[in-house]
Amino acid sequence: MAQFFSYLSQQMLQLQTQGLSSSEIAPRVGLFARTVRQWLADGVNTSPRRRRPSPLDAYASYLRHRWEEGEQQGVHLYQELQEKGYTGSIRALYRYLDRWRPPPSEEDQPAPRKRRPRKTAPPPGPFDQCQAKQAVWLSIRSPDELKPEEQEQVAFIRQVPCP
CATH class of the missing domain: 1.10.10 (Arc Repressor Mutant, subunit A)
Structure with a gap:
């Protein structure tokens, strides 16, 4: 982490020597302009922060x-x-x-959840293309007037049990 801060401060100093302001440097390094100003003025402080009283x-x-x-x-x-x-x-x-708890070990970690397989659509059947209106119309029409796929749909409809 200290190496990253060192690299970042070098990049900010280089941009400053090119004549860029802190508000122009900030978006280039991914920081706020105020942070850039403080780092350029005081240097980068990589020491851990002091804990606030509780x-x-x-x-x-x-x-x-x-x-x-x-x-x-x-x-x-x-x-x-x-x-x-x-x-x-x-x-x-x-x-x-x-702060007093020991860091979790691998034994304490829950087992990875098994992913459920995705639900897939059933294979297409003869009734997939037929809506309720069409089913009624097919059952009313004369079987002689039906096309072969319509006859197949009528046969399928008649096999389906009614609730």
Whole structure:
């Protein structure tokens, strides 16, 4: 990642020496103009950001103690914290606890879902070209007047059981 930032900053400096402004450089490198201005002024900072303080920091020692005791259910810990005065969300607690969870191993990953085969249309039959009106008309007409494919359709219609 640091190599990418280094390459990006070199590209921005090169474009700046060509006389382009930060608003002209930004779309070329895929960043906002404000970010380009900051990077050109201060340089690229590749160090990780400092973690912001959380309302849960006040309960960190209690949470860590309960975690090590084996209580790793967020719902139970959330209820206990509410009794101690915590007013934040359960989602914030889950994000806080995620730092202590081990990264998932391949064994923990769910098995890939089997894809169902696509539904395909049935092979064409003699009734596919025949609508209800046509079926009625074919059954009314004299069998002598019907073409061979129409006779086939009438024979198929007569075989279909009525509900």
